[in-house]
Amino acid sequence: MRRIFLVILTVFCAVMVLAAPFVEDEMLTPNSNPKMGGTLYLALSGAPQSFNFYGTLDSNAYSVAGQMLVGLVEPHPVTNAIRPALAESWEVSENNKEVIFHLRDVKWSDGTPVSADDVLFTFNYFVMNPVARGNSIARFTIEGELVIWEKIDERTVKATLPAPYAAFFTVLSHAYIYPAHALESKIDKEKLDSVNDVWLTNTLPAEIPANGPFMITEYITDQKVVMTKNPNYWKVDVYGNALPYVDKLEYLVVSDAQVRLAKFMAGEIDYTAVSARDFPTLKERELAGGPFRVFLAEPTQPTPSPIHIAFNFDTDNPKLKELFKTTEFRQAMEFAVDRERVIDEVYNGLAVLGGVPVLPANKAFYNPKIEEIRRPFDLAKAAEILDKLNLKDLNRDGFRQYPDGSKFEFVITVQSAPQEYQDVAYIFSQDLEKIGVKANLQILDSSLVGQMFGAGNFEAGIRAFGNQPDPQLRKAIWQPGTQLYYWHRTTRNPETNAPIFENMLDWEKRVYDLFEKGQIAMDPTVRKTFYDEWQEIYAEYLPVIFVCKGMNLSAANKSLGNVEQNAEGLLSYASWTVFKN
Numbered sequence: 396m397r398r399i400f401l402v403i404l405t406v407f408c409a410v411m412v413l414a415a416p417f418v419e420d421e422m423l424t425p426n427s428n429p430k431m432g433g434t435l436y437l438a439l440s441g442a443p444q445s446f447n448f449y450g451t452l453d454s455n456a457y458s459v460a461g462q463m464l465v466g467l468v469e470p471h472p473v474t475n476a477i478r479p480a481l482a483e484s485w486e487v488s489e490n491n492k493e494v495i496f497h498l499r500d501v502k503w504s505d506g507t508p509v510s511a512d513d514v515l516f517t518f519n520y521f522v523m524n525p526v527a528r529g530n531s532i533a534r535f536t537i538e539g540e541l542v543i544w545e546k547i548d549e550r551t552v553k554a555t556l557p558a559p560y561a562a563f564f565t566v567l568s569h570a571y572i573y574p575a576h577a578l579e580s581k582i583d584k585e586k587l588d589s590v591n592d593v594w595l596t597n598t599l600p601a602e603i604p605a606n607g608p609f610m611i612t613e614y615i616t617d618q619k620v621v622m623t624k625n626p627n628y629w630k631v632d633v634y635g636n637a638l639p640y641v642d643k644l645e646y647l648v649v650s651d652a653q654v655r656l657a658k659f660m661a662g663e664i665d666y667t668a669v670s671a672r673d674f675p676t677l678k679e680r681e682l683a684g685g686p687f688r689v690f691l692a693e694p695t696q697p698t699p700s701p702i703h704i705a706f707n708f709d710t711d712n713p714k715l716k717e718l719f720k721t722t723e724f725r726q727a728m729e730f731a732v733d734r735e736r737v738i739d740e741v742y743n744g745l746a747v748l749g750g751v752p753v754l755p756a757n758k759a760f761y762n763p764k765i766e767e768i769r770r771p772f773d774l775a776k777a778a779e780i781l782d783k784l785n786l787k788d789l790n791r792d793g794f795r796q797y798p799d800g801s802k803f804e805f806v807i808t809v810q811s812a813p814q815e816y817q818d819v820a821y822i823f824s825q826d827l828e829k830i831g832v833k834a835n836l837q838i839l840d841s842s843l844v845g846q847m848f849g850a851g852n853f854e855a856g857i858r859a860f861g862n863q864p865d866p867q868l869r870k871a872i873w874q875p876g877t878q879l880y881y882w883h884r885t886t887r888n889p890e891t892n893a894p895i896f897e898n899m900l901d902w903e904k905r906v907y908d909l910f911e912k913g914q915i916a917m918d919p920t921v922r923k924t925f926y927d928e929w930q931e932i933y934a935e936y937l938p939v940i941f942v943c944k945g946m947n948l949s950a951a952n953k954s955l956g957n958v959e960q961n962a963e964g965l966l967s968y969a970s971w972t973v974f975k976n
Contacts, residue, residue, distance in 0.1 A: 526591075730780070
């Protein structure tokens with residue numbers, strides 16, 4: 396019988412006690428007289444593929460799910476500090492291997508109490524289900540074993556860990572709790588991938604209970620998702636006002652970035668992320684008296700995601716497969732990446748070199764030694780390495796060939812949006828052509844590109860994954876043998892979800908071990924040494940080549956209250972604490 400597993404925090408609290416309802420941080424609710432009611436208008440870049448967070452790999456679905464569901468604990472929306480959510484308190488054993496959670500006395504939006512059954516149901520069938528498309532099983536595997544969840548009573552659950560787990564509460568904050576009473580009967584327990592078919596977008600809104608600030612009340616296909624205030628939401632502001640302040644949240648589906656921008660400037664969207672391309676124009680209009688405020692902050696949040704370039708170690712072309720696995724080739728490709736040009740031309744200077752991929756601002760984990768390893772733009776060095784790999788212009792036609800005289804070229808697959816992806820691909824291919832490398836761009840719809848990467852059906856590609864405050868939250872991406880390690884998929888058995896060590900390169904095996912050690916080390920200093928080495932290996936061996944990380948750019952309609960930037964540059968914004976003037 397497969398055991399269900401759990402995890403634990405960087406710094407453990409012996410006991411935490413908070414009375415319900417939860418009083419929201421004054422940082423997010425500074426206004427003593429907020430206006431109640433109204434509708435908050437936001438935008439999605441595409442129609443959600445599902446309303447099931449664990450049944451899809453769709454960012455638009457995640458945006459919607461994040462408004463209606465929460466976990467046992469949650470990250471503070473500004474500082475990322477872990478705080479209570481559906482669990483109002485907990486105790487951790489002296490050996491750091493047992494955690495008892497006491498659930499808040501709250502109800503789902505349909506009036507059913509949130510219970511221990513919901514927690515066990517969620518971890519058994521969603522979070523820890525290896526065939527759920529959006530599962531988090533890698534985050535909850537400790538030394539190869541799963542955490543055991545037990546029900547003590549209706550409002551108490553116990554998690555038993557195989558070993559102490561330093562990142563437990565951090566990963567737990569990303570595990571949304573699902574309603575057993577609404578979903579258990581819809582799952583075929585003999586066919587666990589059936590969880591991917593619940594809460595599809597044709598589901599009646601009344602069948603989707605919420606435990607977060609909003610609940611779905613209407614979906615008009617490819618047009619909008621309408622959410623209304625959850626009457627049973629369990630947060631109040633520091634003045635005792637029930638949250639959220641607004642009555643409705645409407646997501647407008649607007650796939651074109653320029654149309655989204657136009658709608659924002661016209662007041663049809665209240666809050667939006669801003670591209671570096673549009674930032675100067677918006678800032679000029681703000682200073683000229685425009686009806687909005689534009690914010691620039693140092694990158695500290697997961698998004699915008701840092702762009703990287705990947706070469707498929709398992710591509711069908713045998714010559715490219717051998718070449719892409721060669722460290723020297725990937726190092727040559729890094730010398731051909733003009734990061735400064737990308738930052739200047741693509742991001743209008745509003746980006747930084749984003750780490751590997753730990754952000755420089757993340758003092759707890761960032762390793763500055765990668766700056767000494769990172770290869771600067773140098774086409775001469777790139778060409779020299781390619782010459783040593785016997786990729787030369789044998790035909791004197793300006794392009795390199797293999798030693799047998801056949802053409803050396805590859806396809807760079809990139810999604811059509813955001814525009815920055817295309818721009819980076821174009822600059823990279825231009826510079827490659829200067830040293831005789833023919834790189835053909837394949838620009839496709841983002842959902843199709845995601846499917847191609849997931850199936851390993853590409854040669855080279857440009858993609859982006861969000862940063863996280865703790866590397867453990869990205870274990871499923873950066874550790875070989877995991878589900879999102881898409882450039883070397885043969886390091887994982889797709890049937891059993893187990894790593895295949897014989898298919899790993901030596902440095903990949905070391906990375907695998909570093910993540911296993913880093914997740915259980917309880918001393919933060921020791922833990923950092925493991926993740927420091929991981930970053931140095933990534934900088935040296937380049938499984939992917941990180942390009943840059945965009946600054947946090949956003950804009951809010953002036954009618955929106957409780958949106959402020961503090962002296963440290965951190966922006967206070969949460970959908971449940973803003974109000975409409």
